[in-house]
Amino acid sequence: MTFTQIIDFKTSRIDDMTRLMDRWIEQTQGKRTATHSVLGKDRADSSHLVEIVEFPSYDVAMRNSQLPETDRIFREMVALCDEMPTFTDLDVVRDEALYKANARRLLEMFATEEELALLDEVLAEGYHDHDPTNEQDVIGMDAVRREVEMWRGGFDFAFTVDDQIAEGDRVCTRWTWRGSHSGDFMGLQPTGMEVSMTGTVVHRFRDDGKIVEGWWQYDLLGLMGQLGAVEG
Numbered sequence: 001m002t003f004t005q006i007i008d009f010k011t012s013r014i015d016d017m018t019r020l021m022d023r024w025i026e027q028t029q030g031k032r033t034a035t036h037s038v039l040g041k042d043r044a045d046s047s048h049l050v051e052i053v054e055f056p057s058y059d060v061a062m063r064n065s066q067l068p069e070t071d072r073i074f075r076e077m078v079a080l081c082d083e084m085p086t087f088t089d090l091d092v093v094r095d096e097a098l099y100k101a102n103a104r105r106l107l108e109m110f111a112t113e114e115e116l117a118l119l120d121e122v123l124a125e126g127y128h129d130h131d132p133t134n135e136q137d138v139i140g141m142d143a144v145r146r147e148v149e150m151w152r153g154g155f156d157f158a159f160t161v162d163d164q165i166a167e168g169d170r171v172c173t174r175w176t177w178r179g180s181h182s183g184d185f186m187g188l189q190p191t192g193m194e195v196s197m198t199g200t201v202v203h204r205f206r207d208d209g210k211i212v213e214g215w216w217q218y219d220l221l222g223l224m225g226q227l228g229a230v231e232g
Contacts, residue, residue, distance in 0.1 A: 002092035002209065003058040007051040009077075009085035014041075014049070017080050021051075024073040033064040047082065058091070092207075096166035099205045103171045106203075106211060107159040116145045124210040131216045154185025155195075162198075172202045177218070181227060188227055195226040 011017050021039065025032065034053050042048035055061035064070060078084065092098075102122045109119060120141055129138035129147070138147050151157065157179030165172045178196045181188070199218025203211045224230045 002095055002098060003055045003061050004090045004092055005053045005055070005061060006088040006090065007053070007085055008088070009049055009051075010045075010047045010082040011049065011080050012047050012082060013080050014046070017049070017077070020073060020076055020080065024069065027069045027073075028064075028067060031067055031069070033060045054092075058089070094169065094207065095209065096168075096171070098209045099169070099171045099203070100164050100166050100173075102205070102209050102211065103164065103173050103201075103203050104161050107161065107173070107175060110148050110151070111158045116148060119144060119148075122209075122211055124206060124212045127211060128213045129216070130214065133216075133218075133220045151185075153183045154181065154188075154190075155179035156182050169205045170202055171205065172200060174198075174200045185227075186224075186229075188229055191227065193227060195223055197223045 018039075034055055036054040038052045040050050040052070042050070053061075055064065106119075106122050109122065113119070123141065123144065126140060127144060129144060131138060134147075138144055157177060160176045160178070161173055162176055163174040176196060176198050178194070181191045181193045181195060183190050197219045199216065201217075202215045204213040206212050221230065
């Protein structure tokens with residue numbers, strides 16, 4: 001589960017604090033485990049600042065706090081504060097930005113990830129895939145891998161994300177798929193043709209950012225027409 005820490009503090013030495021933050025990032029380059037941080041200033045009180053730091057998980061955040069650079073910077077930070085800073089630890093229960101990123105990552109993994117076992121980094125066990133071009137829904141990691149292998153067997157392909165909309169635990173991604181027909185696909189021998197199609201997928205996420213369900217719509221008929229399998 002994604003973890004966020006909120007650091008609330010007051011300081012009359014904002015420039016010194018900013019330089020300290022920059023030095024912290026520089027000194028922990030390659031070791032710092034935070035994925036994103038935001039520093040905000042209170043519009044009603046310019047000495048009141050809040051830093052929001054995001055980590056992939058609580059355990060990862062704890063590894064960051066154990067770095068010797070982090071301990072040294074913390075002591076220097078306290079010395080710059082007008083009073084003792086406060087820390088609030090939050091387990092993130094919904095993160096639409098993470099959901100969108102994982103939806104994009106899944107499409108990229110379908111096209112390029114050599115180790116399909118790694119799909120479980122973004123797909124939940126028991127993932128349920130709804131695809132109207134399949135007679136039966138694809139359920140479970142093994143079935144997903146077989147589906148991906150079928151497409152890879154027929155094409156060298158890549159996705160381009162054209163648009164994304166996130167609301168609650170759902171992300172809708174509009175995409176363009178482009179491929180080279182390099183192998184057998186649905187009984188069609190390879191032609192070497194460059195083909196493309198468009199589509200959308202709606203993904204449902206659980207709290208930790210893994211995808212539990214997907215609903216696909218895409219122009220398979222148009223793709224088959226490009227390959228000469230059906231009349232245009």
